[in-house]
Amino acid sequence: MGRIGAKHLARASLAVSLLAMLATGALRSAAPSPAPKPFDGKSAEAMVGDYCASCHNDIDQAGSLSFDDLRGGDIAAGRHAESWEAILRKVVQDEMPPHTKRQPSPEMRAAFVRWVASGRDAFAAAHPDPGKATLRRLNRVEYAAAVRDLLALDVDVARDLPQDNSGYGFDNIADVLSVSPTLVERYVSVAGKVARLATGLDRPRASVASYIVSKDGSIMNSGRPAYNERMSEELPPASRGGGIMRFYARAGGDYDVVGWLNANTNNESDRLPQDRVSARVKLSAGAHRIGMAFRRELAPDESVQFLRNNLDEVPLPVDKPVMLPLDVLVDGRRVTTLQVPSYRLSDRYAQQNFPRDVMEIDVAGPAAIHGPQDTPSRRRIFTCRPASSAQEEACARQILSSLARHAYRRNVGAEDLAPLLRAYGKERAATGQFERGIEAGVAALLVSPHFLFQAESDPAGAVPGSVHPVSDRDLATRLALFLWSSLPDETLLRLAEKRQLHRSEILSAQAMRMLDDPRAKALTQHFAGQWLYLRNLDQQRPDTDLFPQFDTRLRSAMAAETELFFAHLVTTNGSLLDFLSSDYTFLNQRLAEHYGITGVRGTAMRKVTLDPRWGRGGLLGQASILTVTSYGNHTSVVKRGKWVLENLLASPPPPPPPDVPALKASHEGKLLSAREQLELHRADPACAACHVRMDPIGFAMENFDAIGAHRQQDAGQLIDASASLPDGTRFTGLPGLRGILLARKDQFTQAFTEKLMTYALGRGVIAADRPQIRAIARMGAADHFRIRTIIRGIVLSDAFRLRKVPVSAARMTLTMPEGKLRP
Structure with a gap:
């Protein structure tokens, strides 16, 4: 029988059945509807086949994904985890199937999400997988912080090292922190410099350190010139202009603080002798904050919070310069005041005086060395003083073993100390000086692979590919790098040595303690600084x-x-x-x-x-x-939309195709608004697919210009900040966008957790991490979305506390050129 005939026969049979039921009264009292069929692997496989496989197959491979090999039994067996997690994310985020395609019912979508998520969560709990263990080099900010904390040396050496590569949005990702011979040479050079600064043995030659003061000629909204404002919170409240620099004095003595001055006008002059002022100050060895600023005179009716220079309102006489007080400051304390004449423009400009400003601060010296040459670094290093040559080796061993314990983040043995003592011995013999030998030992320590790398250990006889808890000492390093971008402190080291740090309650308490420490500022600087593009x-x-x-x-x-x-x-x-x-x-x-x-x-x-x-x-x-998220001369709807998708929702659009045409700023002689430019751009179907997600978000922020000021017009037209999401949801402006994001708060919480976990682990997130991310996000939601609950969840996660034994364990073979370690 043909398909048409069969269809008619089925309809006829159904009609006869209905008539019979009506005759018997079977439909008069509605029978309970049958229970819905439970969702299982076959249901999931069918849904993927019905709604996904038409695009994601071996031939089309939309998004470089094919689901032809997916089967309902994959979830329980842990197969194709990346594909199932990708499908789950897209379905949860209501991005797939595309809204232009046939959609599953809400009930089917919800059942699919529950089944896949619960299955993946159960498998991950039974089969923890912390991902590939990669040997990781300290990046340059971690190296600088480690040097600071190890040697009590208040000098930022990060600028002396090259910029690190980034992966997954962060520069602490193990896979991109490569090592080259050139980089090794740079580390050797920096290690020598740090050792010299920390030990302070050299009689420094006179030199000049310079700091260029940012000079603005702009006018603030209040109409006051920008240079008349207090320039830094480190400068006195009653000050204007000027600047402050961080300076490390290699030796205590006399130094000249030099200020180069100019008028606060756009008519810059050549540097002339009368533009230079100088003061001699005494500095102790170590780090200082040195600055210059003009002193204000307060009007009697002004509060301390609102300061202005009375020269703004009292005209300067033109017949003679006015003497202006310029304070020289060391560590926040005024050490002297210079009387500086106001600036007199040449006759070809005007007969007028102007207040002056500091353009540059130089610190030259030392002109003379005197006083005790003692620094926190020397006290940290020289914990013993040999009374005779017979005691020197034992003292050197004590000094270097104490430093190595903190630098290597563990107890050290004879094998660890041997290269450091060898460097010490060579320099001690060459110079005849004990402290010179220690300096060489410190330099060798700072280029040791045990200091430069986060090298974790596996139990003896561990099977490649097996999973085991991270040792307490390695856990201390992970925690310190995550929250401080630095070394573990004494508290963490002691807990690790007692093998107590792995206990959940202790690990959690230590994480909270560390967040209350000033060093937790690193989380803001290095995580938030990269997550938010600051x-x-x-x-x-x-x-x-x-x-x-x-x-x-x-x-x-x-x-x-x-x-x-x-x-x-x-x-x-x-x-x-x-x-x-x-x-x-x-x-x-x-x-x-x-x-x-x-x-x-x-x-x-x-x-x-x-x-x-x-x-x-x-x-x-x-x-x-x-x-x-803007360009230098205009906003960018696309950049702003992409930023929100990528950083707040962890749902980035695919990369743009090659040779994407630039937006047209005008059309047929008419200046186009951002909305009109993008409407032209989206006329190309290849562009529309991505822009349909990004552009509505960006349009909602169009009432803010390229530097974040509020505006009402663009290209001479009133801004239309209304938008519509692909699912048809309409909203207007930033308030409407906030409502959309708050409605997706669970998605945002997972996105934030994913970003923070990537940073904490120093690697990209894998499929095995996603069940943990969901669990941590649920913990956060149950605790009013508190940020420390998320941080605690990451620290206590399997991904953070477990380690997989490398399948092919590569030995660390990096060696340093000892012949070049001499400081």
Whole structure:
């Protein structure tokens, strides 16, 4: 029988059955509907086949994915984990199937998500997989922090090392932290420099350290020249202009602090002798903050929080210069005051005096060395003093073993000390000086593979591919690198040596203790700095013709707002949802005026309660985020949309195809708005597929310009900030976007957990991590989305506490050229 005939016969049979049921009254009292068929592996396989396989197959391979080999039994067996996790994420995020295609029912979608997620979670719990163990080099900021904490040396050596590569958004990823002969040579050079500074043995030759003071000619919203503001919170409150530098004195003695001055006008002059002022100061050996700033005179009706120079309102006489007080500061203390004449322009410009400003600060010296040559570094290193040559070797062993224990993050033995003592012995014999030998031993320690690398150990006889708990000493290193980007402290080392750190309650308590330590600032600087793209802010170059109000102080305040916001959440154990929407932020007068917010005075950043009408709550209202997601002369709907998808939802769009045409700024002689430009661009179907997700998000932020100031118009047209998501959901502006994100708070929590786990592990997230990410996100949601709950969950996760034995264990063969270690 043909298919058509069979269909008619089936319909006829159904009609006869219905009539018979009506005749018997079977339909008069509705019978209970049958229970829905339980969702199982066959159901999941069928759903993938019906809704996914038409694009994701061996022929089309949309998104480089094929699901032809997927079977319902894969989940229980742990097969094709990456594919099942990819499907699960896309279905949960309502991105697949595409909204232009046939959709499963909400009930089927929910059942599929529950079945796949529970199956993957159960398999991961029964078969923990911490991922590939890769030997990891300390990146340059970790190396610098380790040097600082090991030797009590307040010098940042990161700038002496090359920039590290990034992977998965971070520069601490093991797979991209490669080692080359050139890099090894650089480490050797830096190690020699650090050893000389830390031991302080050389009589330093006179030299000059220079600091260029950022000079703005911009005018603030209040109409006051920017140079008349206090330039740093490290400078006195009653000061204007100037700057401050960090200087390390190799020896205690006399140093000349030199200031190069100029007028605060756009008519720059050549550097002339009268533009130079100098003061001799006495410095002890070690780190100092040295600065110069002009002193203000306060009007009697002004508060300490709002300071202005009375020269702004009192004209300077033109017949003779006015003497201005210039303070020279060392470590926040005024050591002398110089009387500097105001600047007199040449006749060809005007007969007028101007206040002066500091353009550059130099510290030259030492002109003379005197006083005790003692530093925290020398006290940290020289823990013993041999009274005779017979005691020198034992003292050297004590010094180097103590340093090596902290540097190598474990107890050390004779094999560890042998190369350090060899370096010490060679230099001791060559110079006849005990301290010179120690200097060589310190340099050798700083280039040892045991210091440079996070090299973890496996139990004796461990089977390749097997999984075991990380040793306590390795756990201490993981924790310190995660939260401090540095070495474990004495507390962690002692707990590791007693084999107590692996206990969940102790590990959790130590993580919370470390978050309360000032060194936890590294989490803000290096995790938040990369997650939120804050590191890119220094590279932003807004067009000064279009944005004359942008200056270095505004840039600094932008970065400080977001850094303080993140640090506040960590310190107070705040809610992750504040990243999406908050009723507070951190402002000073400069940034508040940029936002159009009144009542905030002074240069100090402080917590400010926000009026909802200002539209500034959460990350997306902060100028730092709005600036790094823009170009120098205009906003970018695409960059802003991509930033939200990638960083807040962990759902990045695919990379753009090659040869994507640039947006057209005008069409047929008409200047186009951002919306009109993208409408033209999306006319190409190849472009529309990605832009349909990014652009609505970016349009919601179009009421903020390329430096985060509020605006109403673009290209002479009123801005339309309304948008529609691919599923048809409509919203308007940043308030509407916040509502969309808060409705997806669970997705954001998982996205944040994924980013933080990537940073904590120093590797990309794998399929085996995703069940743990979901579990940690659920823990966070149950605890009001508190950020420390997420951090604690990562620290206690299998991925953080377990290690897989490498299948082919490669021995660490990096050796350092001992002949070049002589400082």
